[in-house]
Amino acid sequence: MTLFRAALLKLIKRPATRITFAILLGLVALIYVSLAASLDMIRVSSSEDEAAALAEIFTFPQAYGALASMLVTFTMLAAAAYAGAIAGSEWSWGAFRVAVARGESRVRYVLTTFAAIGLLALVAFIVLFAGGSVLGYLVGGIAGIPGGDPAAPGVASGVPAIVLSGWWVVVMAAAIAFAVGFATRSAVMAMVAIVALYFAEQMVGVLLPADVLRFAPIFAGTQLVGAAAASAFEEALAPLATVTAYMLLALGGVAVVADRVEAE
Numbered sequence: 001m002t003l004f005r006a007a008l009l010k011l012i013k014r015p016a017t018r019i020t021f022a023i024l025l026g027l028v029a030l031i032y033v034s035l036a037a038s039l040d041m042i043r044v045s046s047s048e049d050e051a052a053a054l055a056e057i058f059t060f061p062q063a064y065g066a067l068a069s070m071l072v073t074f075t076m077l078a079a080a081a082y083a084g085a086i087a088g089s090e091w092s093w094g095a096f097r098v099a100v101a102r103g104e105s106r107v108r109y110v111l112t113t114f115a116a117i118g119l120l121a122l123v124a125f126i127v128l129f130a131g132g133s134v135l136g137y138l139v140g141g142i143a144g145i146p147g148g149d150p151a152a153p154g155v156a157s158g159v160p161a162i163v164l165s166g167w168w169v170v171v172m173a174a175a176i177a178f179a180v181g182f183a184t185r186s187a188v189m190a191m192v193a194i195v196a197l198y199f200a201e202q203m204v205g206v207l208l209p210a211d212v213l214r215f216a217p218i219f220a221g222t223q224l225v226g227a228a229a230a231s232a233f234e235e236a237l238a239p240l241a242t243v244t245a246y247m248l249l250a251l252g253g254v255a256v257v258a259d260r261v262e263a264e
Contacts, residue, residue: 003108007116011086020082021124027074028132032058036143058140060133060148064162065229067132072166072225075125076218077194079170080177083117084190087181087254096258106258111251114178118171125167158231165228165236169221172243175250176217183257214238217246 011017035057057066090096090113099109137147173194181190201218213219220242227236 003104003112004115007113008119011116011120016082016085017120020078021127024074024078024124024128025131028071028128029135031070032132032135032139036139036145055140055145058136058143058145058147060137060150061152061158063136063140063148063150064133064159065226067129067136068162068166068225068229069222071125071128071132072169072221075121075128075166075170076173076221077198079117079121079174080194081187081191083114083174084177084181084194085187086113086117087178087190088185088187090182091185107255110182110254110258114175114251114254117174117178121170121174122167125170126163129163129166158228161228161231161233162225165224165240168240168247169224169243172217172221172247172250175247175254179250179253179257182254215242217243220246 056062090110096106096109100106133150137150140147176197177190177194180193181187184190198218201213201216204216205213205219214223220239224236224239224243227233227239
């Protein structure tokens, strides 16, 4: 617990933690304002169905699912960049070498560091989801879009599932980036790996059926969040298993590298 607390405090004090969160919050606000501002133009130039689909982004409880999908995409990439930077700094700053020199367990140290990242990701996702919900409701109201009922019967019980599923996908992406960053000792390579994986799935998705893509990490994460938003918990089991498997494989790889590498 002492090691975890130390890792958490170390991350909280880093400017990158606050900057990453501020950028994500600003991005969410910018997207909602831009969508609301363009709604009148879309109503004129597009069909009524397209305008109605856009309005649903501001109408609760449907807006919860749209917000979660948007947050997962941006937060996943941001968390991957952040986790990769932390992993790379373990070498460039010599933190891993110092921990090994003082007798700390290599595997315990790196996994505890990632656990601290995971906790920060949970707090950030909850705050972003809550802030995004409030922003969506307020901006939609200013734009004249009916906000619906954010606290509709049965909705409140589904929100935790949406948040936890989104967070779990974000942690998976962070784990992959953390593994790549630690193994290559490079934050840049960690981010490149996640971005390449993201766009590779987008391009391959045009060619391959969904039955094949369901085993891809990011596609499985999207399916997991979608199932949670629809309260289709039985359909969420398969993507949950896929996302968890990729996360455990990444962390297992980090543990192997940490145990065998020379702490130079």
